[in-house]
Structure formats: structure tokens, C-alpha cells
Amino acid sequence: MTEQYKAINWNQIEDMIDKLTWEKLVEQFWTDTRIPLSNDLDDWYNLPKNEKDMVGKVFGGLTLLDTLQSQDGIQALKESIRTQHEEAVYNNIQFMESMHAKSYSAIFSTLNTKNEIDDIFQWTNTNDMLQKKAAAINEIYHSGTDLQRKVASVFLESFLFYSGFFAPLHYLGNNKLPNVAEIIKLILRDESVHGTYIGYKFQIGYNQLSEAEQENLKNWAYTLLFELYQNEVKYTEYLYDEIGWTERVKVFLRYNANKALQNLGFDPLFPDTADDVDPVVMNGISTGTSNHDFFSQVGNGYLLGMVESMDDNDYTKWMYSPSV
Numbered sequence: 001m002t003e004q005y006k007a008i009n010w011n012q013i014e015d016m017i018d019k020l021t022w023e024k025l026v027e028q029f030w031t032d033t034r035i036p037l038s039n040d041l042d043d044w045y046n047l048p049k050n051e052k053d054m055v056g057k058v059f060g061g062l063t064l065l066d067t068l069q070s071q072d073g074i075q076a077l078k079e080s081i082r083t084q085h086e087e088a089v090y091n092n093i094q095f096m097e098s099m100h101a102k103s104y105s106a107i108f109s110t111l112n113t114k115n116e117i118d119d120i121f122q123w124t125n126t127n128d129m130l131q132k133k134a135a136a137i138n139e140i141y142h143s144g145t146d147l148q149r150k151v152a153s154v155f156l157e158s159f160l161f162y163s164g165f166f167a168p169l170h171y172l173g174n175n176k177l178p179n180v181a182e183i184i185k186l187i188l189r190d191e192s193v194h195g196t197y198i199g200y201k202f203q204i205g206y207n208q209l210s211e212a213e214q215e216n217l218k219n220w221a222y223t224l225l226f227e228l229y230q231n232e233v234k235y236t237e238y239l240y241d242e243i244g245w246t247e248r249v250k251v252f253l254r255y256n257a258n259k260a261l262q263n264l265g266f267d268p269l270f271p272d273t274a275d276d277v278d279p280v281v282m283n284g285i286s287t288g289t290s291n292h293d294f295f296s297q298v299g300n301g302y303l304l305g306m307v308e309s310m311d312d313n314d315y316t317k318w319m320y321s322p323s324v
Helices: 016-027 037-045 049-080 084-111 114-124 128-143 146-160 162-173 178-206 211-243 246-264 279-285 312-318
Strands: none
Touching: 016 084, 016 178, 037 084, 037 178, 049 084, 049 114, 049 128, 049 146, 049 162, 049 178, 049 211, 084 114, 084 178, 128 146, 128 211, 146 162, 146 178, 146 211, 146 246, 162 178, 162 211, 162 246, 162 279, 178 246, 211 246
């Protein structure tokens, strides 16, 4: 007799975090077509040329990482699912990573000429530092263990994006490019859930290892993070030195590197805390979005249902040692 195909039953939940995450992601669903990006054109025209160049490269880099996550990352994580509901959550995450990548093209098509867009993608596909971090993560997705893949995914979701997120959050805090920043806040809100959820799934497997296996994996994770950080510092210097933002971005990087470790249940690597981050950017990182009428597109965001964003306190609520 052939093996029976099992229908997913959402009325019988093995892990309640799967259900809660699914519901949160559905509540947070959004699409770039509902953000009035053209309202930012006056701000864009008034930016200095070197800042426009930086913004294009920042968003090109973010597009590459979201493409990696949607095409390779989530697919790799699906190979070690524990429940059908977990796979459904990963399907949702995979779709939204594709939405994130598309949203940057929406920004490009609004702010940039065709030749500028072509130049941005040429730079993105050939920059050594950007390609290095993508290759490092992708190698783990294709040849790492299940738990190593989860570590790599959390580092991508919760750390590597943030060198790019800094710029639009900075502009938002200075009353510039609010609609571009709204898209970043929507993406950031998604990534905070993605990183927390995948980190939680990592902890389930990690807690089943022997002490020696745990120590080896933890050492591997810290080594990987520091190597990624060293490359990210060079990438940050390349992007931000000319406009004088580099040191503030590095603090932001270290803060989010610690957040990534927290998602995995590990201690921070760097001394930087939220108090050390530029307060203008920290205000922007609060993942709420502007409320307005979904249909009329009033304001610089849109509300689909009653969305609850994930803030620092939610990490504490989610990051507990699961009983397995």
C-alpha cells in the first residue's frame, strides 16, 4: 500500500509557537504597492550625490541578501522541519523574503533612472565584500548541519541586514524619505519575527545535544559571527566613510550582532547596548508603522488589520528554553 499523504490539521497543534508565529506573520502582511514612494521624490532630489550613491548600494546589498534568503535559505531550513505547521511558517517567511527583495526594486524604479538601476545591480553582483558575506552564508546553507543552517539564517536575518537598515532609519529620524523608511520598517518588523522564530527552532535542537556538542557548536557560531563582523566592518567603511556615519553604524552592527546571539540563546559578544546606539536610529527601529486608511493611502504607511509589532520585550517572551 502506498504511503498516505497527511493533511495539515491546524486544529491539532504540536508546537504552539508555530501557530502564534503564523498568526503574527499573517497580521503583518503587506505589499510595496501600498506605499506612496513617489511622495519622497522631493527629499531624494535634495540629497547630495554621494548620499544617493550610498542609498543605491545599500538597497542593492539588501536585495542580494533577501534573494539569498528566499531562494536558498528557507529551502535549506525546510529540510529539518519537525511539524507540518513549521513548514507552513517557512512558506510564509519565504514568500515575504521575496516581497522584501521586490520592494527594493519598487524603490529603485521610483528614485532612479534605468541606467542608475543597471549600475546598482552590476555593483551588487560584483562587490567583493557583499559577495563574500553572501557566499559564506550560502555555503552553510548547502553544506552545513541543520543547526548550523539555523545559525547562519539568524545571523543573516538579525545582523547582516542592519548595515543597510541604518541609512533609511537615519533619514526617517531627520524627517527625510519617510515612505522609503516605512518599507524598511515593515521589512524590519518581519525580520524580527523571522530571526526570533528560527532562533527558537535552533534552541530546540541545541538543547538535545550533549554538553560537548553544544560547546563545539557555540564556539563555531561565535567564530562565524566574528568573521562576518570583520567583513561587515569593511563593508560599512566602504559605504559610509565618505559621509561620516561609519562609527555610528558600527555600534548599530554590534548591537544587532548581540541580538542575533540572543535569538540563539547565547550571551552577547560585544559590550554595545541599545543605550549606545544613535537614539535617532533606535527610535526608527521601533517596529510600529504609521496608521492610515488602507484604501486611500493617506499617510506614509498602511494598516492591514490590527498589527502588533515585535519589540525588545517580545524577545524575552519568545526566547525561553523549550521543553522537548
